[in-house]
Amino acid sequence: MKANTFVSFLLKSILMGLILSGVLLFLVPQLRQSNGQQWSMFSTGQSASDRVSFHHAVRSAAPAVVDIFSKSIQSSPVSYGAAEIRNSLGSGVIMREDGYIVTCYHVIQDAERILVRLYDGRVLEAQVVGADRPTDLAVLKVEEGNLPVVAQTDNPDIQVGDVVLAIGNPLNLGQNVTQGIVSASGRAGMSNVVGSRYVDYIRMDAVLNEGNSGGALIDSNGILVGINNAVFKTRDNQGRISSVAGVYFAVPYELAKKVMDSLIANGRVIRGFLGITGVEPRDQEGKIQIEGIYVTDVDPLGPAAQAGIQAQDVLTRVNNQPIANIYQVLDIVAESAPGTVITFQILRANRTLSVAVTLGEMKAS
Known part of the structure; x- marks a missing residue:
């Protein structure tokens, strides 16, 4: 009797399980997936298409x-x-x-x-x-033709936080690729970096070693965004020069292209020359008193002196535009051809003057 009761209970349990399974399969169709598809939900493997890789960019630029x-x-x-x-x-x-x-x-x-x-x-x-x-x-x-050329665009869209790849031959170990991100660009905060007057450097953490200088800095699509330079150094308050640790630099593509075109056309880069040395006017606490350039020194034979600009003048406007910083004037002068006339508004002993300067040519240093 007990045996019949147990068998009856077991059959009822199996029947209830089958009915419940059918209801679940009807209500939740996803449960009908094949075993292979279900297993993929728990697989820890990663397909090639899921990997984060920049091999296409490197393969394009490396040659x-x-x-x-x-x-x-x-x-x-x-x-x-x-x-x-x-x-x-x-x-x-x-x-x-x-x-x-x-x-x-x-x-x-x-x-x-x-x-x-x-x-x-x-x-x-x-x-x-x-x-x-x-x-x-x-x-x-x-003297060779049909050489592979790196991908270029007129205005590479490079932003802080972008991934960049540096390609070069460090230590003569053969072609090598390092990866980093762009940490900053421009000249803000770069006054202690040797050679930063005319270059809006790209700052990044893609490692550069001896032999990397002159190599390509590309974005994740393989487009050239800069020319790597592994030897930039800083100068401290005592004028001592030392290497930069952990921060690396590249010359932006747009500037490198301009320099290349000028060197091919003229054998040199032709820049305008003003002939002054200046700083931003600041008070004793280091705060900017007035936007402009405080002239600390004037080349006695330079264009500025010939136009009447003197030490202790404050240049406040250039070509009728407010002067925001020294680099603004540096760029305007450097990108102007010798013989170009540039007008400055000057503050001298509480008087406002207007001076026209005919630029000379900056000599190679």
């Missing part, structure tokens, strides 16, 4: 990044004037398929011979087209 080897002969101060051979290592970026390459000036400075190793392993002799010390850029030319 246009070259290794640069230069040799110079210098007199050695420790060997009583005997000649010393100096070898330099760097990187470069092919900007035009007819053989024009942009690199850093310090990579090829005073070089007697320059060799360029292409991505495919070919080694070519290179000639210097021109160099620009203020931006530490140079242009080389190799």
Whole structure:
């Protein structure tokens, strides 16, 4: 009797389970998925399409990044004037398929011979087209055609927080890629960085080592956004120069392109010259008293002196525009051709004056 009761109870339980399962499958269709689909919900594996990777960007840009080897002969101060051979290592970026390459000036400075190793392993002799010390850029030319060119756009949209990739040949270990993000751009807060007068640097944390200078800085789509420079240094209050640790710099593409075009066309970069030294007018607490430039020194033979600008003048407007900072005037002057007339509004001993200055040409330093 007990056995029959147990069997009856078991059959009822199985029947109730089947009915409940049918109801659940009807009400929740997702439960009808195959075992394979259900297993994928719990799988810890990651498909190739889900990975965060920039290999497409690197694959696009890498063939246009070259290794640069230069040799110079210098007199050695420790060997009583005997000649010393100096070898330099760097990187470069092919900007035009007819053989024009942009690199850093310090990579090829005073070089007697320059060799360029292409991505495919070919080694070519290179000639210097021109160099620009203020931006530490140079242009080389190799006699070869149909070369791979890095992707370029007139105005790369580079923002703080963007991912960037630095491609170059650090320490002659072969082509290498490092990743970072853009931490800042422009010249704000850059007054202690050597060479920052004419360059709105891109600051980032993509690691650069010796040999990376002149290489490509690209965005996540493989578009060139800058030319890497691994040797920028800072100057402290005592004038001592030291390397920058943990912060790396690149010259923005737009500026590098302008310099390249000018070097190819003229063999040099032609900049206007004003002939003053100045600072922002501040009180004893360091607060800006008035927007403009306080003139601390005037080149006696320069255009500013000839126009009547004096030390202790405050320049408040340029071409009828308020002067926001020193860099605004630097850019206007540098980008103007020699012979251009620029007007300044000047505050001198509580008097407002207007002065027209005919720019000269800035000499190569």
